[in-house]
Amino acid sequence: MTEANLIALLTDFGLKDPYVGIMKGVIAGINPKASIIDITHEIRPQDVLGAALVLASAYPYFPEGSVFCSVVDPGVGGKRRIIALETQSHRFLAPDNGLLTLVCERERVVESASVEERRYFLEKISATFHGRDVFAPVAAHLAQGLDLDKLGARVSEITRLSWPHPQMERNTLTGEIIYIDHFGNAISNMDAELLKSTFGDDLLKITVDCKGHLIQGLSAYYAQAPPGQPIALIGSAGFLEIALREGSAEKDLGLRRGSSLTLKKGK
Secondary structure, eight states, X not given: OOOOOXXXXXXXXXXXXXXXXXXXXXHHHHXXXXXXXXXXXXXXXXXXXXXXXXXXXXGGGSOTTOEEEEEOOTTTTSSOOEEEEEESSOEEEEESSSTTHHHHHHSOEEXXXXXXXXXXXXXXXXXXXXXXXXXXXXXXHHHTTOOGGGTSOOOSOOOOOOOOOOEEETTEEEEEEEEEOTTOOEEEEEEHHHHHHHHOSOGGGEEEEETTEEEESOBSSGGGSOTTOEEEEEOTTSEEEEEETTSXXXXXXXXXXXXXXXXXXXX
């Protein structure tokens, strides 16, 4: 695998506080030639499932050999492990709390480690800021080509999220909203492949019901609906999403993470 010396950061730290900048400072002190790209720091606090979805949507578009440092870590300071995984194309560093569930479903893991070797951490370790003291320095070393086996023992199993899988009963497919993006678009757990295998190619005959809002057929892009009208379409991440033209499905339709939606195919 080619080494890109590129580190992609994903956290729930936000940008109001100095946490992200401090992590970048630590990385620069160890690996000053590394490029650092922010995927996002606006994951909802402690939203591991949302982080898993965002990471899975982003990593395929990065150069081979990139290091993905993801810190959405409700268990910081506790007994949870930190793990590093290497696939055929990338390296991933995250708490072992399910954040890497989708990565492991989509990629073949060729190497893994429980991150334990303290010589790759900062000297003083806070129980509340492992992003600075553990994740950032380890990511910096990984981007320089550090072998995973130097970090700790190989990992045989990782923690996986209880992913909310859609359910089919009779002619109705039931799923739920799993993520709300910056625009208020409500992204579901139904991907394009599932819809095609369930309903075939004619998606215009599908009726979507989300909290009593009925949408007839799937559209190709947002502007196909008039302003203020709900619309269903396959978004850029490959999942069915509910949007409101020039509005917010979250605010105007009351959609939330966990909101149920059903799909039926008409005649």
